[in-house]
Amino acid sequence: MVNQSEKERWLLASTFLNLIMAVGKLIVGVFTNTSVIVADGIHSLSDVVGALLIYASIKLAGKKSKRFPFGMHKLEDFAAFAGGLTIIYAGYEIIKGVVLNHNQTRVNHIFIGTAFLFAVLILQITFAYFEMKSSKKLNSPGVNTDLLNWISDVGTTVVAILGIILSYYGIPYAQKIAVIIIVLVILKEAYNIIKDAFLTLLDASVDTSILKKAEIIIKSHPEIDNIETLFIRKAGSIFIADIVLQIRAKGMETAHDIIEEIERKLKESIDHLEIVTIHYEPAKKKNLKIARFLAQEGEIAQRLRDVAFVEVEEKDEKGNTLSLYKYENPYFEQGRGHSIRLIAWLIKQNVDMIIFHPLEMDSEKLELFESLGIKIEK
Ligand SMILES: [Zn+2]
Numbered sequence: 001m002v003n004q005s006e007k008e009r010w011l012l013a014s015t016f017l018n019l020i021m022a023v024g025k026l027i028v029g030v031f032t033n034t035s036v037i038v039a040d041g042i043h044s045l046s047d048v049v050g051a052l053l054i055y056a057s058i059k060l061a062g063k064k065s066k067r068f069p070f071g072m073h074k075l076e077d078f079a080a081f082a083g084g085l086t087i088i089y090a091g092y093e094i095i096k097g098v099v100l101n102h103n104q105t106r107v108n109h110i111f112i113g114t115a116f117l118f119a120v121l122i123l124q125i126t127f128a129y130f131e132m133k134s135s136k137k138l139n140s141p142g143v144n145t146d147l148l149n150w151i152s153d154v155g156t157t158v159v160a161i162l163g164i165i166l167s168y169y170g171i172p173y174a175q176k177i178a179v180i181i182i183v184l185v186i187l188k189e190a191y192n193i194i195k196d197a198f199l200t201l202l203d204a205s206v207d208t209s210i211l212k213k214a215e216i217i218i219k220s221h222p223e224i225d226n227i228e229t230l231f232i233r234k235a236g237s238i239f240i241a242d243i244v245l246q247i248r249a250k251g252m253e254t255a256h257d258i259i260e261e262i263e264r265k266l267k268e269s270i271d272h273l274e275i276v277t278i279h280y281e282p283a284k285k286k287n288l289k290i291a292r293f294l295a296q297e298g299e300i301a302q303r304l305r306d307v308a309f310v311e312v313e314e315k316d317e318k319g320n321t322l323s324l325y326k327y328e329n330p331y332f333e334q335g336r337g338h339s340i341r342l343i344a345w346l347i348k349q350n351v352d353m354i355i356f357h358p359l360e361m362d363s364e365k366l367e368l369f370e371s372l373g374i375k376i377e378k
Contacts, residue, residue: 004058006138010131010146011058012055014051014146015048015051018044021041021120022041022042022047023041025037025116028113029041031112033108034108034109035179036160036163036164036175037160039182040156040160040182043090043153043182043186046090046186047149050084050086050087050145050146050193051146053083054079054080054143054145055142057076057078057079057080058140058142074200074201074235077141077196077197077200079142080193080194080196081201083145084190084191084197085194088187088194091186091187091190094179110164110165113164117160121158124153131147135147148193155185156185159181160178162174162178163175163177163178204233206232206233210232210239211232213269213270214230214232214243214266218230218243218245218262221258223248223255224246224247225247225283226284227246228246229244230243231243232270232273238274239275240274240275241275241276241278243276245278245281246281247259247281259280262278287314287322288315289312289352290314290315290351290352290353290355290377291310291349291353291354292311292312292313292354293354293355293356294308294326295307295308296308300355302358302359304338304339304342304358304365305339307329309328310342311324311326312327312349339365343368352374352375353375354374354375354377355377356376356378358376358378
């Protein structure tokens with residue numbers, strides 16, 4: 001199981017740090033009348049909302065119930081989706097408030113502004129560095145989203161610093177351009193979050209590299225004839241696989257063991273694959289082998305002890321005869337055990353069907369044919 005509480009801790013810390021930054025940026029921005037810092041403050045506010053949503057969903061996603069036996073992993077994707085929309089709204093607010101406003105252009109307090117933003121930058125880089133180290137093993141879309149957010153926030157802080165310095169030295173529109181860049185970063189960030197969350201919510205399949213890996217594992221098993229369906233999807237931090245296989249093994253129990261082994265291998269070699277459902281069916285045989293039990297005179301036999309000849313015909317899917325051999329029954333008139341030996345010989349020949357006109361007395365032996373998967377045509 002993925003470490004639930006570690007994910008929760010990261011998102012809680014992220015929410016808290018974003019809140020401190022939002023308050024700090026808004027105070028410093030308003031106090032120094034620096035629009036780019038105000039814009040970045042609004043940006044941080046949207047990050048508070050985003051991180052909080054992810055935190056709530058991770059907390060809920062780990063809870064399993066009768067109604068949600070797999071847990072509510074998709075809530076994580078849903079929150080990421082909602083968080084993305086919030087960030088787009090924040091971007092719109094910044095454009096409305098700063099870029100379309102023709103008044104504030106020049107920066108007056110360069111020292112307070114840049115010193116403050118450098119402190120912010122150091123905090124952001126430190127936080128992102130440690131979160132990145134954790135996110136590699138957590139594989140949580142929530143934590144990954146949060147990390148991406150911090151990385152792009154480092155970028156927006158650098159842009160804000162440049163905007164303030166250039167604007168202070170009289171370069172026209174420097175601050176507005178910086179604000180526009182910050183908004184573009186916010187929008188791109190939001191787009192990525194929304195796209196991923198949306199695809200997962202719609203049960204899009206995972207990367208082809210993961211599918212390929214699963215395919216190789218399954219096909220490496222000699223008893224697997226064909227993979228009919230192989231579908232792996234994501235839900236929050238986990239993968240779920242639905243597989244239909246055609247299997248060559250005859251007995252139910254052997255088939256079951258093979259399926260269990262494949263399931264174990266898949267879970268071993270694909271990280272975060274937690275739920276595997278495998279259905280299996282017998283492999284479709286292309287050709288059909290039919291044995292006719294013939295008595296001495298060439299008519300269809302009525303008792304196993306009367307079988308003098310066995311005519312074996314192999315047909316393809318369309319019913320065309322591929323081969324036809326007539327064998328003398330090697331165990332004819334051999335007394336005790338003749339029918340069991342005949343049955344063993346038919347199994348060795350890989351016969352699928354027998355044509356025979358049996359009487360009541362052989363019914364026990366006929367049951368044996370049925371249980372071996374050989375049909376009897378009367
Ligand atoms: Zn952000």
